[in-house]
Amino acid sequence: xxxxxxxxxxxxxxxxxxxxxxxxxxxxxxxxxxxxxxxxxxxxxxxxxxxxxxxxxxxxxxxxxxxxxxxxxxxxxxxxxxxxxxxxxxxxxxxxxxxxxxxxxxxxxxxxxxxxxx
Amino acid sequence: xxxxxxxxxxxxxxxxxxxxxxxxxxxxxxxxxxxxxxxxxxxxxxxxxxxxxxxxxxxxxxxxxxxxxxxxxxxxxxxxxxxxxxxxxxxxxxxxxxxxxxxxxxxxxxx
Numbered sequence: 552x553x554x555x556x557x558x559x560x561x562x563x564x565x566x567x568x569x570x571x572x573x574x575x576x577x578x579x580x581x582x583x584x585x586x587x588x589x590x591x592x593x594x595x596x597x598x599x600x601x602x603x604x605x606x607x608x609x610x611x612x613x614x615x616x617x618x619x620x621x622x623x624x625x626x627x628x629x630x631x632x633x634x635x636x637x638x639x640x641x642x643x644x645x646x647x648x649x650x651x652x653x654x655x656x657x658x659x660x661x662x663x664x665x666x667x668x669x
Numbered sequence: 670x671x672x673x674x675x676x677x678x679x680x681x682x683x684x685x686x687x688x689x690x691x692x693x694x695x696x697x698x699x700x701x702x703x704x705x706x707x708x709x710x711x712x713x714x715x716x717x718x719x720x721x722x723x724x725x726x727x728x729x730x731x732x733x734x735x736x737x738x739x740x741x742x743x744x745x746x747x748x749x750x751x752x753x754x755x756x757x758x759x760x761x762x763x764x765x766x767x768x769x770x771x772x773x774x775x776x777x778x779x780x
Binding site: 583585593594595596597600642644646648656657658660661662663665 | 710712714762768771
């Protein structure tokens with residue numbers, strides 16, 4: 552089946568530093584990847600849609616200068632949280648759609664990254 | 670944009686009983702409705718999905734129904750087992766493959 556990995560799984564950083572999270576589709580090509588944020592006991596909130604070779608599309612209220620998204624290849628998208636603050640602490644999950652399964656709407660989720668900003 | 674409402678937010682059932690979770694959506698253009706199960710600290714796992722041209726779909730103990738006219742869809746789990754305990758999310762997929770999630774239902778199956 553389609554596998555999506557994320558790295559790191561957990562990261563603790565100091566306030567003011569930047570953190571990069573990688574999302575990879577391991578056995579398929581993904582022209583589109585999605586980044587979500589999930590607070591404890593809450594639902595997944597879409598942050599942005601990452602398109603290979605073009606700029607990401609951000610949801611309303613998400614600061615594009617703070618959450619930098621790069622989708623440089625068909626198998627890799629990165630999310631960089633710049634100048635992180637404690638309120639950025641959250642569970643970040645990416646997902647990808649299998650481009651070759653044109654009729655499939657299914658999205659495959661990564662395992663998530665737990666970010667803690669101290 | 671799409672708005673997905675889900676209820677109940679918590680649900681407790683006795684082992685062996687059925688559980689039903691209901692969702693409504695607002696965007697008539699949405700055409701794909703997946704259901705996810707998420708265990709604590711883990712990724713959401715797709716358990717069943719339905720497309721807008723289908724009214725009902727079943728996979729063993731799990732079934733989903735869709736009423737496109739009323740814009741609501743439901744998840745039915747029969748013969749519940751303790752391992753069914755988790756948070757369940759409904760979702761609606763519309764334009765640009767954008768997925769909007771419901772708030773989630775925490776299901777507890779009591780042995």
